[in-house]
Amino acid sequence: MWVPELQPDLTAAVVPVGILTTSRYCWAGCSFCRLAIPLPKVPLSRAPVGLTWDQVEAAAPDFDGVTMVKLRGGLSTSQSFDYWIHFIRRLRKHFSGRLMVFSPIELWQYHMVERRSLRDLLRLLKWAGADLVGPGGSETWSDDRRTRWAPYRIETREWLQVVEVAAAVGLDYAVAPMIVPQMEDENWDDYVAVLRTLEPDHIEVKPLQSEGTAWSVMGDASVLETAQVVHRLRQARPELTIYVRLVEENAGDAAEILGAAGADGVVAPQWEVAP
């Protein structure tokens, strides 16, 4: 097993991030999801109302204290895509940092439900002020893994189609490999093979935090398991920025280990506004 050699000057930086959650409800029921309250499939017009700008104003989040804001959520919200375009326009008046919006599965849902082209949707996001598309769904780069982990998520080819169009209209995108405890090395071969063909803005490694998910008995991915994957990704793509999403209390120690493994930063949510 590869073990990182700790050096103080290789500690991963802490990247402060703000979260705007569009909806806590989602019909997809992914095994690893900590975010969403499961909701049976209902017409989206009857789904709960998502985040409003009044809720953001009431929460008064510290936009100046974060370098990136992520607009993300479950899939069950009754608002239309154009509602979110207006929301992003307002958000842009308050925040000038990196703005990550939606993920390929959310965009695919609007593409299907509203019968609008991906190009139309992504050009509107760009026009509204988005910088990049969120990463959710990248674990589907293995269709076998998708079937076992998140059968209702979009397929690999659909995910790739969304980011291809995003790049064509000038939006960046991110990728986010999920680390599940005791994954075998071979599990990463197909992932790395796809990663070598893409030009994402950054990689955001997601160690499984299993509490509150359908996989709660599995436990969390450890910092050392995470370091192994970071090391492997760093070797595969030396030039790419690698972040690790971490919510552990010992994030300081983890940042040192992950920095030695090759991570550039540890993503640290500073606040969340949710409906």
Ligand code: SF4
């Ligand atoms: S699609 Fe996203 S929000 Fe919905 S269950 Fe899966 S991970 Fe959670």
